[in-house]
Amino acid sequence: RKEVEQDPGPFNVPEGATVAFNCTYSNSASQSFFWYRQDCRKEPKLLMSVYSSGNEDGRFTAQLNRASQYISLLIRDSKLSDSATYLCVVLPADSWGKFQFGAGTQVVVTP
Amino acid sequence: EPEVTQTPSHQVTQMGQEVILRCVPISNHLYFYWYRQILGQKVEFLVSFYNNEISEKSEIFDDQFSVERPDGSNFTLKIRSTKLEDSAMYFCASSDFASGRSSYNSPLHFGNGTRLTVT
Numbered sequence: 052r053k054e055v056e057q058d059p060g061p062f063n064v065p066e067g068a069t070v071a072f073n074c075t076y077s078n079s080a081s082q083s084f085f086w087y088r089q090d091c092r093k094e095p096k097l098l099m100s101v102y103s104s105g106n107e108d109g110r111f112t113a114q115l116n117r118a119s120q121y122i123s124l125l126i127r128d129s130k131l132s133d134s135a136t137y138l139c140v141v142l143p144a145d146s147w148g149k150f151q152f153g154a155g156t157q158v159v160v161t162p
Numbered sequence: 163e164p165e166v167t168q169t170p171s172h173q174v175t176q177m178g179q180e181v182i183l184r185c186v187p188i189s190n191h192l193y194f195y196w197y198r199q200i201l202g203q204k205v206e207f208l209v210s211f212y213n214n215e216i217s218e219k220s221e222i223f224d225d226q227f228s229v230e231r232p233d234g235s236n237f238t239l240k241i242r243s244t245k246l247e248d249s250a251m252y253f254c255a256s257s258d259f260a261s262g263r264s265s266y267n268s269p270l271h272f273g274n275g276t277r278l279t280v281t
Contacts, residue, residue: 094272148210149218
């Protein structure tokens with residue numbers, strides 16, 4: 052089983068719609084979780100950390116389900132500029148820096 | 163906003179040559195990292211560096227690779243005897259993770275990468 056798994060997509064989303072997708076992780080003791088976005092051939096950029104109680108940042112909502120070992124990202128009122136690949140990133144419990152990346156979920160927002 | 167800077171943005175080298183990729187982490191960060199991404203694949207951890215020594219490394223990071231912090235600002239990745247399969251985007255990152263501080267507040271901050279092409 053892969054350490055971090057994501058649906059590669061693409062998720063084709065009409066502008067203004069809502070899209071949500073998940074990421075599963077294999078290490079139950081993982082300590083922290085993040086969503087990054089990556090535009091084509093660019094560096095990953097932090098979108099948001101994912102807290103145990105769930106958290107929101109504007110149109111973005113992240114949830115953590117430790118029992119089922121997945122995190123989710125929901126994007127409301129999608130904008131064309133939200134088109135990107137969204138990377139799920141997990142930090143294992145016994146590591147200070149060996150962040151594990153999912154392969155990414157591609158989102159394409161269409162006019 | 164402080165940035166991680168990497169040079170060069172693109173490096174072309176012949177198989178068997180040595181390359182040095184350079185990075186300037188964010189100045190008050192303590193942890194430095196190298197990750198790589200082969201075209202079309204996921205971002206892979208190579209090495210983390212703290213207090214002037216390697217903290218963790220992956221199985222990719224073998225004797226062909228080395229890292230160094232030659233002065234107070236630069237952090238370098240040296241790849242000896244490059245192979246075709248070393249062609250990838252190499253990202254430097256830093257974080258301000260410290261003992262007692264939640265890792266949630268210390269995510270990775272990436273540079274804009276060096277595209278290495280080995281011919």
